[in-house]
Amino acid sequence: MSQTPDLKGSSFTLSVLHLSDNEVEKSIQFLKKKVEQAPTFFTSAPVVINIANVAGEVDFSELKKGIKEAGLIPVGITGSKDEHTQSLASQAGFAIMSSSKPPTKASNLVPTKVVRTPIRSGQQVYAKNADLVVLNHVSPGAEVIADGSIHIHGTLRGRAIAGASGSTDAKIICNDLQAELVSIAGNYWLSDQIDSEVWQKKVMLSMSEDMLHYDILTI
Incomplete structure (x- = not known):
């Protein structure tokens, strides 16, 4: 039976680089540093450029050339209502994207995935369409991913990526935060961006106004 291609709408988590000015070289050096810090997370990752503040x-x-040299894949620009700027970006091969899409909510989640053993360096655990509960530690170099929320009852020393399918309602809760990277719906902090106030504390991470937010848990 013959089949024809089909074009459907979908949603994907994309990293967004927010430019503060038009100094391209400064932004490229920033990207290269981030890729060096977390190559597994960023290498060949698609990135959108927000130029609202430029x-x-x-x-x-x-x-575009610099983004590729950094090891990322340039996708498009957002944050511009200037037709001339949009035309220049389009001529350079960027898609013109809108950020007016409402936040994606987690839906159709399947039962929680529970892991009892430690997640060791080099391992990756993914809870597709589900929350993830780790009843142990996540070692440096390990990665836990969930389309829903992530609960870690031990120490998080590796990478935790919640809301991987775009859910901004996802949470990351861990008993001891010492992470290499935490991310919710494509918004991330590397270890050097995590506030010292929450380091080695019991913490809940969430999204608020398109930014990561933390709460120190006392129970």
Whole structure:
């Protein structure tokens, strides 16, 4: 039986680089540093450029070249209502994207995935369409991923990526935060971005106003 291609809408988690000015080289060096810090997470990852806070023209051709050199895949720009700027970005090969899409909520989740053993360096555990509960530690170099929330009853020293399918309602809860990276719906903190106030504390991470937010848990 013959089949024809089909085009359907879908949603994917994309990293967004927010530019503060039109100094392209500064932004590229920032990206290269981030890729070096977490190559497993960032290498070949698609990235969208938010230029809402940029005054003046951006050299989009140079920006696209630099993003590729950093090891990322440039997808498009967002945050511009200026047709001239959008035209320049389009000529350089960027898609023009809208950020007006409402937050994606977790739905159709399947039963929680529970892991009782330690997650060791080099291991990856993924809870597809589910929450993930780890009743042990997550070692450096290990990665836990869930389309829903992640609960870690031990120490988180590796990487935790919740809301992997775009759910902004996802949470990360861990008994001892010492993570290499935490991410919810594509918004992330590397270890050097995590506030020292919450380091080695029992913490809940969540999303608020499109930014990561933390609460120290006292129980």
